[in-house]
Amino acid sequence: MGKILIAATLATATTALCACSSDGCSENQTCVPRAGFYSYNDGKQIVVDSIEVGGVGAPNDSLLIKGSSRQTTLPLRANIPSTSFFFRYTQKSLADYAITDTLTIDYSTIPYFASEDCGAMFRYSISRISHTHNLIDSVALLDSTVTNLDLELIRIYFRTQTNTDNQ
Amino acid sequence: MTRIIHLIITLFMIAGCALSAYPQRRVTPVDPTVKKNIIRQQPGKPKPLDRTHIVEQLDANGNTILVDTLTGLEVIDSLAIADKPRNLYPKYTSVSIGLNVWDPIMRCLGQKYGIGDVWARFSFYNRFMPFAALGLGNANITPDGLNYTWKSKIAPYLKLGFDYNVFYNNSPDYQLLVGLRYGITRFSFQVVDVTVPGGYWKDPATMNIPSQTSTIGYLEISLGLRVKLIGNLAAGWAVTFRSLLNQSKCPYGEPMYIPGFGKRGQPLGASISFIYTIPLNYSPSSKVHKSEQTSRQPSEENL
Numbered sequence: 001m002g003k004i005l006i007a008a009t010l011a012t013a014t015t016a017l018c019a020c021s022s023d024g025c026s027e028n029q030t031c032v033p034r035a036g037f038y039s040y041n042d043g044k045q046i047v048v049d050s051i052e053v054g055g056v057g058a059p060n061d062s063l064l065i066k067g068s069s070r071q072t073t074l075p076l077r078a079n080i081p082s083t084s085f086f087f088r089y090t091q092k093s094l095a096d097y098a099i100t101d102t103l104t105i106d107y108s109t110i111p112y113f114a115s116e117d118c119g120a121m122f123r124y125s126i127s128r129i130s131h132t133h134n135l136i137d138s139v140a141l142l143d144s145t146v147t148n149l150d151l152e153l154i155r156i157y158f159r160t161q162t163n164t165d166n167q
Numbered sequence: 168m169t170r171i172i173h174l175i176i177t178l179f180m181i182a183g184c185a186l187s188a189y190p191q192r193r194v195t196p197v198d199p200t201v202k203k204n205i206i207r208q209q210p211g212k213p214k215p216l217d218r219t220h221i222v223e224q225l226d227a228n229g230n231t232i233l234v235d236t237l238t239g240l241e242v243i244d245s246l247a248i249a250d251k252p253r254n255l256y257p258k259y260t261s262v263s264i265g266l267n268v269w270d271p272i273m274r275c276l277g278q279k280y281g282i283g284d285v286w287a288r289f290s291f292y293n294r295f296m297p298f299a300a301l302g303l304g305n306a307n308i309t310p311d312g313l314n315y316t317w318k319s320k321i322a323p324y325l326k327l328g329f330d331y332n333v334f335y336n337n338s339p340d341y342q343l344l345v346g347l348r349y350g351i352t353r354f355s356f357q358v359v360d361v362t363v364p365g366g367y368w369k370d371p372a373t374m375n376i377p378s379q380t381s382t383i384g385y386l387e388i389s390l391g392l393r394v395k396l397i398g399n400l401a402a403g404w405a406v407t408f409r410s411l412l413n414q415s416k417c418p419y420g421e422p423m424y425i426p427g428f429g430k431r432g433q434p435l436g437a438s439i440s441f442i443y444t445i446p447l448n449y450s451p452s453s454k455v456h457k458s459e460q461t462s463r464q465p466s467e468e469n470l
Contacts, residue, residue: 030364055367055368058368064367077370078363111377113423114420116431119313119314119361120420121363122374
């Protein structure tokens with residue numbers, strides 16, 4: 001009888017401990033779209049050399065990337081329905097021309113509770129993407145809903161130089 | 168000479184000890200070369216036994232055999248082999264009413280959700296036990312280090328299922344129960360006081376996620392013990408494994424807590440109940456005698 005009581009108490013206590021455990025947040029705690037850089041010529045992903053990307057009106061002119069990169073995040077502002085980003089090309093051959101592209105994303109915010117560990121956040125539903133056409137040829141939107149999953153949602157196709165162009 | 172005798176005695180003692188270490192060989196007084204005539208009952212062909220010269224004896228295994236002293240025939244007395252009774256307890260054994268106090272206890276220990284439930288269990292043969300529970304649950308959770316408060320109003324839940332008592336032919340005072348239940352609940356919940364950090368833009372936002380209503384069904388498998396405390400009062404412990412079966416869509420995120428289920432993503436649960444049992448067709452104090460339950464009148468057909 002005593003053994004049964006002890007076993008039952010231990011089993012219950014173990015269950016209580018297991019019930020209190022948490023797996024943690026395995027996803028992101030914010031919803032930020034990720035954009036990959038692609039070549040307009042062949043559609044393959046490329047590494048853009050000497051590029052600066054930042055938000056238009058970002059505090060302290062802080063940059064999202066500086067240098068060479070094959071992708072960038074484009075964090076959206078929750079309090080307004082549109083966010084713009086600049087793409088500044090700093091290669092030697094282009095620096096003198098101060099070529100900059102601007103990409104603007106229009107969206108609506110959706111309050112969303114992800115999970116106990118990841119918490120609450122804003123999801124975004126992208127309605128439109130517009131951009132200038134200096135070096136950006138086109139932009140593809142793969143999924144209009146921005147969630148906290150780490151997915152590439154936007155593809156930016158750049159005009160790239162080919163061997164034929166050099167000749 | 169004396170030394171030789173002592174030596175022989177010592178050798179015998181050593182040999183005796185060594186042999187005693189091995190299992191003792193069983194010696195039966197029955198001559199195995201003598202062919203026994205054991206009558207096996209052929210199905211559908213009852214053969215009457217002449218009881219004029221029949222005597223009862225026990226065989227080496229303790230079974231009762233009937234020996235015809237005239238012909239030497241040995242017949243196994245099938246009536247003397249006690250069948251294990253299927254159910255010792257009457258069909259309508261008892262009704263139990265329980266109060267699950269797991270959530271109130273856990274609330275005292277800091278848990279921020281759950282209220283409790285009352286349940287009833289009908290016992291058939293002290294073995295099969297239909298189960299129903301009706302409870303209430305709510306939540307008000309603000310996790311440390313996170314950016315929200317999750318709230319749900321007090322909502323009811325219903326669980327239906329059955330338990331199986333593994334020790335069904337033992338005293339109902341002690342039961343080992345395996346159970347399967349389906350639970351269903353409909354409740355409203357909302358997430359308030361959400362602060363979304365500003366991140367790159369350094370402009371934090373605050374919001375409340377609108378109230379949502381969800382209907383959720385889930386399955387529970389439980390393993391429990393019930394132990395008599397005093398009189399008709401007993402205590403019960405159970406560990407449950409839970410799984411969501413169906414739920415309605417929630418556009419602003421799925422609920423973190425489900426009444427009767429607990430927190431989403433935590434399949435293990437537990438319950439502690441105080442139980443009052445109303446016996447129906449037996450007295451808890453009286454012992455059930457196997458011999459009374461199993462005794463039958465012998466007949467020629469059974470031989």
